[in-house]
Amino acid sequence: MTAYSKLQLPNNESKLLLHSCCAPCSGDIMERLCVSGIEYTVFFYNPNIHPLREYEIRKNENIRFAEQHNIPFVDGDYDREEWFTRAKGMEHEPERGIRCTMCFDMRFERSALYAHEHGFNVFTSSLGISRWKNMDQINDCGLRAASHYPGINYWTFNWRKDGGSQNMITLSKQEKFYQQEYCGCAYSLRDTNQWRTKNDRQRIKIGVKYYGTE
Numbered sequence: 001m002t003a004y005s006k007l008q009l010p011n012n013e014s015k016l017l018l019h020s021c022c023a024p025c026s027g028d029i030m031e032r033l034c035v036s037g038i039e040y041t042v043f044f045y046n047p048n049i050h051p052l053r054e055y056e057i058r059k060n061e062n063i064r065f066a067e068q069h070n071i072p073f074v075d076g077d078y079d080r081e082e083w084f085t086r087a088k089g090m091e092h093e094p095e096r097g098i099r100c101t102m103c104f105d106m107r108f109e110r111s112a113l114y115a116h117e118h119g120f121n122v123f124t125s126s127l128g129i130s131r132w133k134n135m136d137q138i139n140d141c142g143l144r145a146a147s148h149y150p151g152i153n154y155w156t157f158n159w160r161k162d163g164g165s166q167n168m169i170t171l172s173k174q175e176k177f178y179q180q181e182y183c184g185c186a187y188s189l190r191d192t193n194q195w196r197t198k199n200d201r202q203r204i205k206i207g208v209k210y211y212g213t214e
């Protein structure tokens with residue numbers, strides 16, 4: 001395990017709800033929380049992930065790692081019909097655009113509700129650790145979701161700091177996590193495959209690639 005500086009939750013809170021998008025993104029965060037002695041629960045709510053097989057693989061990788069660390073894991077709904085309904089009219093929006101805002105909003109609204117109903121005063125997400133994502137966009141969505149519940153805060157901690165981005169890759173290789181090759185939704189799968197076809201690259205094969213095995 002990497003040596004990290006000790007983390008402290010905002011307002012000296014004692015426990016955290018961690019919205020997790022996948023094992024590679026949350027793995028390093030989970031270890032940092034463990035070494036900091038922070039009590040937390042992983043909340044997996046990602047109805048954007050398509051197709052079902054990809055969803056199951058990503059979720060099961062996350063469960064495996066949570067079990068390894070004895071961390072409680074909450075399996076949220078796979079509410080994909082609602083996700084597709086909300087995405088109507090945004091099918092051709094680029095990544096980091098308004099469809100992604102909708103997608104983060106949906107995932108954080110449910111995270112904030114779960115936090116409110118289960119006694120967590122603070123929640124955060126692994127989504128921001130990826131350099132592909134716009135951290136300001138993610139933080140705005142998190143803060144908006146939290147604002148619906150008095151007393152609940154979204155922790156905007158920058159997980160890329162302290163070598164987080166690099167450690168995330170190192171840990172993923174060590175754990176041989178499943179390596180997803182697109183952001184998650186049907187439209188990101190379509191767009192990545194279109195780009196690959198144009199650039200003479202192989203189309204994505206779901207369930208094939210694992211870190212540290214190539």
Ligand code: SF4
Nearest residue numbers: 100103183184185188
């Ligand atoms: S590209 Fe990623 S963040 Fe954007 S809508 Fe699709 S799954 Fe959600």
